[in-house]
Amino acid sequence: MKGYQVLAHKVVFNYNDAFEIFKNKATTYGALNRLEKQNLIKKVRNNLYVTINPSTGYAFATKYQIGSSVNKDTFISHISALEYYGYQNQVSYVCYVSSSSRFNTFEYEGIIYKHVSIKSHKGIISPSYTELIKITDVEKTVVDSIQTIGSIISLEELIYSLEIIPKLNEKKIIEYLEDYNIQALYQKTGYLLTLFNETLMLSEFFFESIKKRIHKGVVYISDDAKQDGIFIKTYQVVVPKWLAERG
Template sequence: MDVLTKLAKYPVFTIDDLMKFTGNKKTAYTQLNRLIKRDWVRKVRKNIYSVVNPTTGQIVATRYQIACAITDTAYISHHSAFEYYGLANQIFYEVYVSSETKFNHFEYEHVTYKYVASRMDEGIFEAKNTTGIRITDMERTVVDSIKDFNKIGGFEELLNCLEGIQYLDENKLKRYLDIYNIQGLYQRVGYLLDHYRKEMQLSKEFIKYCKSKIGKSRRYLVSEAKGNSFYNREWELMVPEGLFEITDQGGDIRV
């Protein structure tokens, strides 16, 4: 079995992977340069390579497999995790990659891979039936996306994603919320998931739990939407008028 056939079993590979078949680094680099010159292998970024599928003319690695190969601790999160689960309303030309090790944003084939600092190591698993993908579970994805919607994805897209969820494990939600331990996050998660409580099969006790953690500070649900907002006394939140109409009617938040 030649080297290319062996490498084809890897969605992405490094020079160390190639060394397993060549025996030493010098031979590995010689083989790699030969394969790249013949366009049988392409370089994605420093020390990340993928075999080219001769049928499609594209590399075999998906955007998600590339993302998870960037660092040893990299995993798919936020809106990109919703995309992977098939819940996203829009497919972005950005992949959000959480990692304990920082890396510089980079672009490959018109897709930008963006670093997000990893704030916890729970709620991450290896995807089944697909090699080389680590991703946040649904509950962690929801909490992270509500926490960071102003930086990642936007509020309207967040609501579109939440509408498609049919079940959430509330014990996991509590666990991730408690790790972050941010009063404003309990407020936003509690308020938003209360709206989808029946669809997501959440108990009233979970909503009460979120409510017990919010403190007495009044906050804006959407910090940019300070115009036509109303005060929700139950959650101590300033909420944009017609909030949940934006997904029903395909409109924008009115400010």
């Protein structure tokens, strides 16, 4: 059908994208209705569509492409970004999406798309060899995830990711920590990254920079640390016994 090939190349599109093809309001709505009835496109939510592969009956778009297209500045973040990079061992049925403008949670094809507020929009990239995906870089993802331990990501899930991340750019980590400017986040980040520094190979200067931002005040790294927690003096953080025993 006329216009379908162009839309199929877009993978995810909205009304304005379709209007550019069909050039007329009535023609555009008519074409969208016909394509949807023929199962060549599907409506994901208001003003967001995906094109369907006729041979499979499924959308060409991935959940990361859909999440990145909810509105003009949405991007994949937190544990969903870790999953995209291959740093999670389970596929989640929730896709966490951040943007400056909030949207209501919605579901499409078994995936729930949830908005997450985020303080800074630094560190957003478009990965090479992909289309339509906007996502936080690894360093921003790590900092955001540490900030949301217990709400979006569990401590165990984050530990799994930190075990397999091969490297981190310490200048970026410091930059993103400065954006948050929260002492508790410095404490948690310093402690957690120390545990994995044999592989991350962050400098002593990096850890000293973090320590300089820590003054009086003890923080619990997670809720279970309140039950059998062990105090780590260097970062004034209380951590679960199982984590402290790692070293």
